[in-house]
Amino acid sequence: MFLLYSVVLGLAIMVAGPYWLWEMLRHRKxxxxxxxRLGIIPRRVRGGNRKCIWIHAVSVGEVLALSELARALRSxxxxxxxxxxxxxxxxxxLAAGRFGSENVFYFPxxxxxxxxxxxxxxxxxLVILGETEFWPNFLRVAAEQQVRVAVVNARxxxxxxxxxxxxxxxxxxxLRPIDVFLAQTPExxxxxxxxxxxxxxxxxxxxxxxxxxxPRAGDIVKQLRTALDDSHAGPVLVCGSTLEGEEGMLxxxxxxxxxxxxxxxxxxxxxHPERFQEVARLLANHRVCFRKRSxxxxxxxxxxxxxxxxxxxxxxxxALADIAFVGGSLVRGGGHNIIxxxxxxxxxxxxxxxxxxxxxVNFFRDRxxxxxxxxxxxxxTFLGLLAADAERQKMGQRAAEVVESQRGATGRTLNELKxxxxxxxxxxxxx
Numbered sequence: 001m002f003l004l005y006s007v008v009l010g011l012a013i014m015v016a017g018p019y020w021l022w023e024m025l026r027h028r029k030x031x032x033x034x035x036x037r038l039g040i041i042p043r044r045v046r047g048g049n050r051k052c053i054w055i056h057a058v059s060v061g062e063v064l065a066l067s068e069l070a071r072a073l074r075s076x077x078x079x080x081x082x083x084x085x086x087x088x089x090x091x092x093x094l095a096a097g098r099f100g101s102e103n104v105f106y107f108p109x110x111x112x113x114x115x116x117x118x119x120x121x122x123x124x125x126l127v128i129l130g131e132t133e134f135w136p137n138f139l140r141v142a143a144e145q146q147v148r149v150a151v152v153n154a155r156x157x158x159x160x161x162x163x164x165x166x167x168x169x170x171x172x173x174x175l176r177p178i179d180v181f182l183a184q185t186p187e188x189x190x191x192x193x194x195x196x197x198x199x200x201x202x203x204x205x206x207x208x209x210x211x212x213x214x215p216r217a218g219d220i221v222k223q224l225r226t227a228l229d230d231s232h233a234g235p236v237l238v239c240g241s242t243l244e245g246e247e248g249m250l251x252x253x254x255x256x257x258x259x260x261x262x263x264x265x266x267x268x269x270x271x272h273p274e275r276f277q278e279v280a281r282l283l284a285n286h287r288v289c290f291r292k293r294s295x296x297x298x299x300x301x302x303x304x305x306x307x308x309x310x311x312x313x314x315x316x317x318x319a320l321a322d323i324a325f326v327g328g329s330l331v332r333g334g335g336h337n338i339i340x341x342x343x344x345x346x347x348x349x350x351x352x353x354x355x356x357x358x359x360x361v362n363f364f365r366d367r368x369x370x371x372x373x374x375x376x377x378x379x380x381t382f383l384g385l386l387a388a389d390a391e392r393q394k395m396g397q398r399a400a401e402v403v404e405s406q407r408g409a410t411g412r413t414l415n416e417l418k419x420x421x422x423x424x425x426x427x428x429x430x431x
Contacts, residue, residue: 032089033106039114041121044102051080054124056107059091061337062130064315065153065208067098068410069128076414077421083122090273090311097312110135119145126421128152129178132160136174143177146425152413153208154183156191157334158355164195172196180420182413185359203416206409207360214343215316223298224267224306224320231300233263235322235386238346240314241271241336242327246351247279249330249375251286251305256379258303261386265301267317269308271327271336276309283307319344322392323385329353330375335361338370342399347392349373349381363406369398 036042055070057063063086074082084099085107086092095104108114115138126148132155142149156164164171174196181197183189184207193199217225228234237257239250247268254266268290270279283290283305290305293313308314318324324341326348328334335354338361342348349371354361364370373381385392 033092036106037109037114039108039111039117041117042105045083045105046121047081047083047102049123052122052124053077053080053082053126053128054085054122055082055128055130056085056133057091057095057130058086058107058133059088060094060312061209062086062153063091063095063098064212064337066128066130068211068213069152069208069413070099072410072414073417076418080125083124094312108138110137112137112141115141119147126150126417128417131155134171134174139174139177148420148423148425149178150180150182150417150420151178152182152205152417153409154181154192155185155188155359156195157358159334161191161195168194168196179423180416182416184409187359205412205416207406208409208413209337209339209360210403210406211408211410212339214319214340217319218313218316220293220310220313221316221319224301224317227298227301228265228320231263231302233265233300233302235261236265236267236320237323237325237382238267238269238314238318238321238341239325240267240269240318240327240341242268242279243271243331243333244275244278245331246327247282248286249378250325251283251288253379253382254288254305257382257386260383263302265303266305267308267320268305269314269317273309273311276307280307280309315340318346321346323347323349323382325349325378327351328356330378338364339403342369342396343403345393345396345400347371347385347395348399349378349385351375364399364402367398367402369395369402371395 053073055066057066070082070084083103084095085105086095087107092104092106108118119141124147127142129149129151131153139149179201181192181202182205183192183202186204189202189204192202228236242250250266250268254264258264270276280292288305289303290307291299291301293306293308293310308317318341321341324346326336326338326341328336329351332353334356335350338348338350338357342364350361352372352374361370365372371381
C-alpha cells in the first residue's frame with residue numbers, strides 16, 4: 001500500500017510540476033525551503049543530542065493555535081527541545097519569529113527518504129500533528145522509529161468526512177501509529193472514530209484557538225488609532241482574510257455604508273500575500289480611494305479603504321473595528337477564524353460558507369454573537385449594526401464572553417501529552 005501511495009504521490013508531483021514552476025516564477029511560491037522539503041537538514045536546525053518534541057503546524061492559523069501549547073511544553077518538559085515545522089511560507093515566518101529560526105523548518109514531502117532523514121537528525125520523543133495531518137509515509141516512519149504520535153486540535157470537516165469515508169479501510173491502517181487523537185468537539189471525536197481511529201485513543205480536549213491571547217497593540221495599531229482619532233474618521237470596518245471574489249462584494253458594501261457615513265474607513269486584508277497587487281488593481285479599477293499599508297505615511301483615511309498589504313498585523317487591527325467581517329465565507333473558501341475579532345469584543349459578520357469553522361460559528365450563532373449573511377445582505381447588515389449602537393456593543397460583548405467560556409483546551413491537551421510521554425516506549429502503537 002505504501003509503495004503504491006509513494007508512486008501515486010510522485011506522479012502527482014510530476015503532473016503538478018509545471019504549475020508549481022509557474023507559481024515559483026510568478027509569485028515566488030514554493031521556492032523557500034525546497035531542500036528542507038526534500039530531506040536536506042540545514043545546519044541551523046541540527047541540535048545535537050538533546051531530546052526533542054516535533055510539532056507540525058501547517059500555516060499561520062495552526063501556528064497561532066499551537067503556540068501556547070508549544071510554550072507550555074517548553075516550560076513543563078524543559079529537558080526537551082521543541083521544534084516546529086510548517087508547510088507555508090507565512091506559517092514559517094510567524095513560527096520563526098516566535099520560536100527562533102533554529103527551531104523552525106519546512107515539513108518534508110511525504111516520501112520515506114525525506115522523512116527518514118528528519119527523524120534521523122531530530123530523534124524526536126514525541127510528534128504532535130495539528131488538526132488532521134494524516135501523512136501515510138510520515139506516520140509509518142514514526143512507527144518504525146517507535147516515536148509517540150499525537151494529533152491535537154483534531155477536527156473533521158464536512159467535506160473531508162466524505163472523502164475519508166470512501167477510504168476508511170486504508171485509512172484505518174494509516175492511522176494505526178497514532179497514539180492519541182485529541183478532538184475539538186464530541187462531533188469531531190465521533191467522526192474520527194467513524195473514519196478509523198480506535199475509540200479508546202480518542203479524547204475531547206477542546207479547541208486550542210480559544211486559548212490564543214489577543215496580540216499586543218503593535219505600531220500600526222497605534223498609528224492608525226491616532227490617525228482615525230485626529231481626523232474623526234469612522235465607523236471602521238475591518239475585513240480580514242478575504243479571498244478572490246470577496247473584495248468586490250466588500251467594495252460594494254463599503255459604498256452602501258459610505259452613503260450614510262461619509263467618513264467610513266474599511267481595512268481590507270487579503271488572505272494570501274501573493275494577491276496584494278491584484279487587490280490593489282481591483283480597487284483602482286473600482287475608482288475607490290485607497291491607501292496601501294506599505295505606502296501609508298499617516299494621511300487621513302476618511303471615506304477610504306486601507307489595504308493591509310502586510311503579514312501578521314491583522315489580528316491586532318481588529319481592536320479598531322466597529323464591525324469585523326471574516327473572509328473566506330462569502331465564496332466557497334470554508335471560512336476563517338472568527339475568534340480573533342471576538343476577543344476584542346467586536347461584533348462579527350461572516351458569509352454562509354464557514355465549513356472549516358463549523359462548530360465555532362455554530363457556537364457563536366447559538367448565542368447571537370455572530371451574523372451570517374449572503375452577499376446581498378452584507379451592506380444592509382453593516383448599516384443595521386451601525387445604526388443600533390447598544391445592540392452592536394452587546395453583540396460584541398457576547399462574542400468576547402463566548403471566547404472566555406471556551407478557554408482551557410491548552411491545559412487539557414498538555415495533560416494528555418504528558419501522560420503519553422510517561423508511557424513506556426514498548427506501548428507505542430505498532431506500524
